[in-house]
Amino acid sequence: MERHFDEELNNLKKNILKMASLVDESIAKAIKSLLERKEDLAIEVENEDNAIDMVEIEVDMLCLDLLARRQPIAIDLRFITSVMKINSDLERIGDLAANIGHKVQILLKYPQLKPLIDIPRMAELVRAMLKDSITALVDKNTELARNITARDHEVDELYVQVFREVLTHMMDDNENIKNGIELILIAKHLERMADHVTNIAEDIVYMVEGKTIKHQFEP
Amino acid sequence: MSDEIRIVVKNFNAYYGEKHALKNVNIDIPANKIMAMIGPSGCGKSTFLRSINRMNDLIENFKVDGQMMIDGNDVYDKTIDVTSLRRRVGMVFQKPNPFPKTIYENVAYGLRVNRLFKDNKELEHKIEKSLVEAGLWEEVKDDLDKSAFELSGGQQQRLCIARALVIQPEVILMDEPTASLDPISTAKIEELIQVLKKDYTIVIVTHNMQQAARVADNTSFFMLGELIEYDVTSRMFTKPVKKITEDYITGRFG
Ligand SMILES: Nc1ncnc2c1ncn2[C@@H]1O[C@H](COP(=O)(O)OP(=O)(O)OP(=O)(O)O)[C@@H](O)[C@H]1O
Ligand SMILES: [Mg+2]
Numbered sequence: 001m002e003r004h005f006d007e008e009l010n011n012l013k014k015n016i017l018k019m020a021s022l023v024d025e026s027i028a029k030a031i032k033s034l035l036e037r038k039e040d041l042a043i044e045v046e047n048e049d050n051a052i053d054m055v056e057i058e059v060d061m062l063c064l065d066l067l068a069r070r071q072p073i074a075i076d077l078r079f080i081t082s083v084m085k086i087n088s089d090l091e092r093i094g095d096l097a098a099n100i101g102h103k104v105q106i107l108l109k110y111p112q113l114k115p116l117i118d119i120p121r122m123a124e125l126v127r128a129m130l131k132d133s134i135t136a137l138v139d140k141n142t143e144l145a146r147n148i149t150a151r152d153h154e155v156d157e158l159y160v161q162v163f164r165e166v167l168t169h170m171m172d173d174n175e176n177i178k179n180g181i182e183l184i185l186i187a188k189h190l191e192r193m194a195d196h197v198t199n200i201a202e203d204i205v206y207m208v209e210g211k212t213i214k215h216q217f218e219p
Numbered sequence: 220m221s222d223e224i225r226i227v228v229k230n231f232n233a234y235y236g237e238k239h240a241l242k243n244v245n246i247d248i249p250a251n252k253i254m255a256m257i258g259p260s261g262c263g264k265s266t267f268l269r270s271i272n273r274m275n276d277l278i279e280n281f282k283v284d285g286q287m288m289i290d291g292n293d294v295y296d297k298t299i300d301v302t303s304l305r306r307r308v309g310m311v312f313q314k315p316n317p318f319p320k321t322i323y324e325n326v327a328y329g330l331r332v333n334r335l336f337k338d339n340k341e342l343e344h345k346i347e348k349s350l351v352e353a354g355l356w357e358e359v360k361d362d363l364d365k366s367a368f369e370l371s372g373g374q375q376q377r378l379c380i381a382r383a384l385v386i387q388p389e390v391i392l393m394d395e396p397t398a399s400l401d402p403i404s405t406a407k408i409e410e411l412i413q414v415l416k417k418d419y420t421i422v423i424v425t426h427n428m429q430q431a432a433r434v435a436d437n438t439s440f441f442m443l444g445e446l447i448e449y450d451v452t453s454r455m456f457t458k459p460v461k462k463i464t465e466d467y468i469t470g471r472f473g
Contacts, residue, residue, distance in 0.1 A: 001470070001471055003470055003471065005470070071429050072469075073428060073429075073432060073456040073457070073468055073469060074457065074458065074459055074464075074465045074468055074469050075465055075469060076469050077456070077457060078457065078458070209458075210458025
């Protein structure tokens with residue numbers, strides 16, 4: 001039976017997808033501004049975070065409204081509470097992307113430290129994970145969601161690699177310390193993004209199966 | 220559900236003539252807990268409830284088999300005294316059904332027919348106590364001689380609960396007790412039910428999913444005479460095991 005409520009849930013789904021695609025664009029732009037050394041793009045990313053925050057609030061209000069009016073239970077309840085958590089993880093990812101935009105503006109004051117290889121790879125990985133997590137949400141695909149949590153390690157490893165490499169440059173020459181630190185922080189931001197996407201994937205597994213896989217707790 | 224079990228139901232069947240209304244029901248109902256029964260209209264909830272205190276005995280062609288035990292005693296044992304069974308298992312119905320008597324006499328009734336008091340002082344004391352328990356005392360204490368029909372629907376329902384409580388049953392059966400009440404009276408009854416479980420075992424039929432979720436410790440889901448799922452309420456309403464349960468409680472059914 002098609003319920004009126006389903007329309008409202010679909011509308012909520014649309015909004016969380018919109019949130020995800022805004023966040024994804026932000027990551028892409030932030031990394032592009034870094035690679036192509038485009039200050040205007042970096043400023044744009046930093047400013048656009050407001051728009052993401054607005055959608056976050058909108059999604060939150062929608063969830064609260066549905067909780068109050070529909071008093072959802074079972075799958076409906078799990079869906080809405082998961083969306084609330086996913087929403088806040090997406091917002092955090094958006095913040096991190098905006099912050100990268102800010103750091104890029106600082107970095108551009110210095111000459112390029114080294115050719116960037118691992119950082120764009122990290123960004124690609126994060127974006128692919130994010131894209132899959134949204135597919136997993138739409139299709140209720142827990143296999144895909146579990147796969148995302150496994151990929152988090154790849155991003156962690158790349159971060160360690162970036163850290164070591166930049167550290168070497170900084171030890172070679174004091175002049176590299178200021179921009180080196182910004183680069184490490186950018187990589188750290190990407191690593192944190194992957195953690196948030198992992199949270200999202202875990203929430204999806206909970207939503208679909210009612211099982212908690214957070215904190216390595218897979219019963 | 221590792222509690223003390225008050226009612227044990229094993230391979231229980233009920234028939235109205237050819238109509239097989241309860242099909243091989245197995246269920247343990249813990250003492251001092253609230254069990255909600257949910258399920259579509261005609262699934263056998265009332266039949267089950269009325270089988271617990273043999274309210275269906277009077278219906279022609281009604282038959283049961285299997286076991287229905289309260290505290291180890293078979294409810295359908297031929298030697299059992301049905302009147303004393305009903306003393307131990309009280310019932311509250313969907314529509315408040317006070318007797319056409321005073322408020323006082325409505326509550327006194329059960330005490331009088333069962334001769335459960337020594338003198339007038341004890342009678343009065345018991346009546347006051349159960350009206351207090353039912354959360355009605357403050358509203359009626361100056362009007363005990365008024366007709367029960369002068370009370371509002373919600374007050375009448377609490378009067379019926381007081382009437383059920385006064386004979387100190389062990390089990391209270393409630394068949395949609397708030398179906399005809401406004402939200403405030405409903406909230407009062409729900410609060411009351413949760414206070415009462417300290418002293419009673421409560422089985423409540425409700426069509427309101429949120430009501431079951433709010434008040435019940437355990438919830439059972441029936442369909443077409445069968446018990447489909449039975450679990451602690453929080454699990455039933457967050458992640459039921461069966462798809463059909465989830466479809467029913469979220470209103471995706473049919
Ligand atoms: N006195 C009766 N004679 C014959 N059949 C009956 C009788 N009472 C109930 N039934 C049948 O037994 C089945 C179960 O009825 P029951 O009243 O237990 O359902 P219910 O779950 O309480 O429904 P509702 O939610 O509508 O109150 C139904 O198919 C009903 O038609
Ligand atoms: Mg009924």
